[in-house]
Amino acid sequence: MAVSLPVYLDNHSTTMPDPRVVEAMLPYFTERYGNAASRQHEFGWVAEAAVELARKQVARIIGATPSEIIFTSGATESLNLAILGIAASLRHRGRHLITAVTEHRAVLDPVRYLEGDGFRVTRLPVDRFGLIDLDELREAIGNETILVTIMSANNEIGTIAPLQKIGEICRGRGVLFHTDATQAVSRIPLDVREGRIDLLSFSAHKMHGPKGVGALFCRAGQPPVAPSAQILGGGHERGFRSGTLNVPAIVGFGKAAELAIAEMEQSRTRVASLRDRLVHELREDLDDLCVNGHPTERLDNNASITFPHAKADSVIMEMKDIAVSTGAACSSATPEPSHVLQAIGLTKEDAASTLRFGLSKFTTEGDIDYAIGRVVRSVKAVRARSMAIA
Ligand SMILES: *Cc1c(COP(=O)(O)O)cnc(C)c1O
Numbered sequence: 516m517a518v519s520l521p522v523y524l525d526n527h528s529t530t531m532p533d534p535r536v537v538e539a540m541l542p543y544f545t546e547r548y549g550n551a552a553s554r555q556h557e558f559g560w561v562a563e564a565a566v567e568l569a570r571k572q573v574a575r576i577i578g579a580t581p582s583e584i585i586f587t588s589g590a591t592e593s594l595n596l597a598i599l600g601i602a603a604s605l606r607h608r609g610r611h612l613i614t615a616v617t618e619h620r621a622v623l624d625p626v627r628y629l630e631g632d633g634f635r636v637t638r639l640p641v642d643r644f645g646l647i648d649l650d651e652l653r654e655a656i657g658n659e660t661i662l663v664t665i666m667s668a669n670n671e672i673g674t675i676a677p678l679q680k681i682g683e684i685c686r687g688r689g690v691l692f693h694t695d696a697t698q699a700v701s702r703i704p705l706d707v708r709e710g711r712i713d714l715l716s717f718s719a720h721k722m723h724g725p726k727g728v729g730a731l732f733c734r735a736g737q738p739p740v741a742p743s744a745q746i747l748g749g750g751h752e753r754g755f756r757s758g759t760l761n762v763p764a765i766v767g768f769g770k771a772a773e774l775a776i777a778e779m780e781q782s783r784t785r786v787a788s789l790r791d792r793l794v795h796e797l798r799e800d801l802d803d804l805c806v807n808g809h810p811t812e813r814l815d816n817n818a819s820i821t822f823p824h825a826k827a828d829s830v831i832m833e834m835k836d837i838a839v840s841t842g843a844a845c846s847s848a849t850p851e852p853s854h855v856l857q858a859i860g861l862t863k864e865d866a867a868s869t870l871r872f873g874l875s876k877f878t879t880e881g882d883i884d885y886a887i888g889r890v891v892r893s894v895k896a897v898r899a900r901s902m903a904i905a
Contacts (some may be wrong), residue, residue: 518881521836526721526816526873527670527698528840532767533723539770540725543763551760552751562762569769573730576772577696577715578706585731585755586765590697591621593716593731596756597693598625600742601662601714602634605691609659610634613690615647616858617674618666622695626664635659643860644809645674653684662691667699667715671842671855671871672808673817675703682711691740697721697729701775702783702814707732713740719764723875724771728764731755782876787815789883790874794818800891807859807869816874819856821865825897830870833893837886839870 523531543565551566553559570581587593602612614626616638630636637655639647647665656663663685668675678694685692693714699705701722707715718729733740733755741755748757794806797820807819822830827841842853852866861869870890874883 518879518885520885521838522882522886523838524872524874524878524882524886525838525840526875526878527871528873529720529726530723530875531877532720532725533771533774535774536724536767536770540763540767543766547762549762551762552749562760565766566760566762569765569772572769572772572776574732576700576705576776577717577732578708579715579732580735583707583732583735585733585752586760586768587729587731587756588727588761589720589729590695590716590718591729592756593718593729594619594621594695595625596731596742596745597714597716597733598622598662598664599629599745600755601691601693601740602629602632603743604741605661606634609661611637611657611659611661613637613639613652613655613660613663615639615641615665617641617645617669617671617855618664619670619695619697622664622666639665641858644812645669645672645807645855645859646676646809646812647681649677649680649684652681656684656688656690660688660690662693664693664695667694667696667705668703668814669808669855670698671853672819672859673698673814674809675699675812675814677812678705678710678712685713686711698814701772701779702816704779707734714742719768719771722771722775723877725764725767728761728768730768778876783815786874786876786878789878789880790816790818790872793872793874793883793887794820796887797890800887801894805865807856807861816878818872818874819869820872821856821861821869822894823865823868824901825868825894826901827868827870829897829900830890830893833896834889837889839872839886841867841869842871 547561549558549562551562570584574581574584682692691713696715696717700717713734715732720726746757751757805821852863856866
């Protein structure tokens with residue numbers, strides 16, 4: 516089978532839009548270009564109906580109701596709205612937040628900002644698999660705690676958090692629980708009621724939808740979960756997020772959610788077996804490699820692999836026809852090795868010798884066969900060169 520090059524194995528950074536998603540979006544760039552907030556004519560009604568259908572589709576993939584969904588420009592904005600918005604609306608009740616050291620920068624940065632604004636922050640450590648200790652979480656919660664934010668699945672090592680247990684601990688103590696589910700939605704079944712989740716952030720482009728659109732789930736109820744708006748003007752999205760809605764992107768997000776619901780089970784097993792074959796065959800040829808993350812509680816599409824004595828940057832340079840990364844795209848600009856890999860106990864050297872593979876439903880057997888050969892040859896070449904120098 517012919518492989519189309521380069522092979523894309525960086526699906527934690529972004530995913531290929533499903534062609535059916537693109538097709539669903541197209542009319543909203545051309546004849547259906549109305550503003551979903553225009554109440555006085557057909558163009559507006561058509562756009563609004565499309566947005567409301569998408570809201571149902573997006574709500575359904577996390578077991579929420581449509582009125583609990585706020586559309587945003589992506590997970591980064593959702594995370595900022597959740598964290599800064601809850602801090603602002605509950606600061607009279609307390610000024611303590613709890614998170615984990617392995618979170619994405621889009622969580623860590625707003626949390627750090629709040630630290631400069633009079634909040635106290637507990638950053639829970641993780642074990643060698645990337646899991647927090649639930650007893651440490653229990654102990655960290657105090658009278659001042661207003662929010663716990665823990666990611667559903669890690670974007671580097673794929674470890675899945677015990678959401679329901681964390682949710683129950685938070686609910687029992689009257690503390691809000693927010694989760695960054697950007698890597699989890701569409702890859703594992705998620706249910707906000709079962710998980711006792713109060714707020715949940717996610718993004719279309721990590722699930723074969725378009726870039727520039729995401730959602731924040733805020734639980735309804737008495738009282739409802741209500742972060743203070745961070746973007747003002749016009750009162751769109753029930754006042755939580757002003758600005759003209761990106762209708763084509765929202766339509767694509769809805770379609771991506773619908774497809775993910777229909778195809779998740781089937782694609783999960785296929786992707787997991789491709790991932791397992793990748794790891795297994797790399798291990799056959801490079802017996803000293805190390806797979807990071809949790810052995811079982813992990814995303815099916817992830818393999819974070821350390822190749823000791825082979826700098827990841829050099830390995831990547833060696834195989835320009837394979838798209839993989841050393842870690843989160845967002846921190847690739849900084850030369851520091853991954854904070855996640857160091858948090859699970861890797862040395863800086865091992866962290867800098869780690870490749871992150873991210874598969875998707877579009878990954879083929881041919882892609883994996885090709886990648887195995889390329890990675891093995893590249894790691895060996897880099898090692899041979901550094902031996903020659905030493
Ligand atoms: C990609 C990602 C984000 C950022 O999402 P954007 O939609 O690109 O802003 C946040 N958290 C995690 C875990 C991610 O993987």
